[in-house]
Amino acid sequence: MLFVLVSEAEAEPWGRWICDRAWNFDTERVHGQGAYVAIARQLCRIAGRSDALADLRDHVDTGSGEAWIEYSIGGRRRRWSVEVRDDWADLMVVGYLMDDLEHDGERFYVRRNGQAMTLFFLDDARAGRLNTLVGDRLVAPFLVQ
Template sequence: MLLEDQLDRLAELGLPLAADRTVDELLYSWPREEYERKPFDLLLFALGCAVEEEPWERWFCDRAWHFDTECVRGPGSYVAIARQLCRITGLPDALSDVRDHVDLGEEEAWIEYTANGRRNSWPIDVHDDWADLMVVGCLIDELEHGERRFYVRHNGQAMTLLFLDDDAATRLNALAGERTVAPFPG
């Protein structure tokens, strides 16, 4: 299936290319043959990534994020996770006053934020540089709204998170394979 046809089908499901993103930018990272060899496989991964050339921090899709769970480096790691989760919901300010403390050597970590007028604080289990998925699940619970929720597509130690409604997720699984996405556990 042509890359452009795959993009059209995903856009119909609520996963369009972000404004000003182009097919040429997708092809900068991988050749067309890779996208078209197994339709939707590489493209769903790529939609969760940032463009691999300057200017940085330009995401291919506003409703997807490729989340490498081995991402905790120190202070600010969970703030960055929270910001990405907010970004793909389309509500960049849904979590405000986000702060974290991460000390890998002492195995101490926590996150604080305000959501819906409530201040929340969660202790974080430290396992080397791996994200605490229980805490990520708590952030996700705060952010799911309306009929949309987070779906996950596993990729080894990483995952692509997609923000979809149930109908779009069902249609995506029919299109790309029965086990393409599943609700985020939690």
């Protein structure tokens, strides 16, 4: 049931999500330029803050091992160096993005699933109810492991 909630609708029009507060994040999805922008946009979507990150851009060169993401949020400019490890996302940088997007008592919760993770953006009460349903496998705050 949770997998359906975090999925994109598989029919036209494309780009529709079953639940706007959840996403199945495949951490082995960095295939070049634009990968971190796509991750950041998904995090913004589930945080309900589609316009939170201004001037969002990234650079990913897996051949040279050089990568970064930069954006502005709340009048602050951020630039994070990204560790390149083949096509795996740098979860430390993903955590920085999450920290910047948390607001109004809501935050990111994660349920790990091998190389993927199911992300939810909830307040503590809703997270507690969901955690009861999934057998105490929901974790917050998001922790890099």
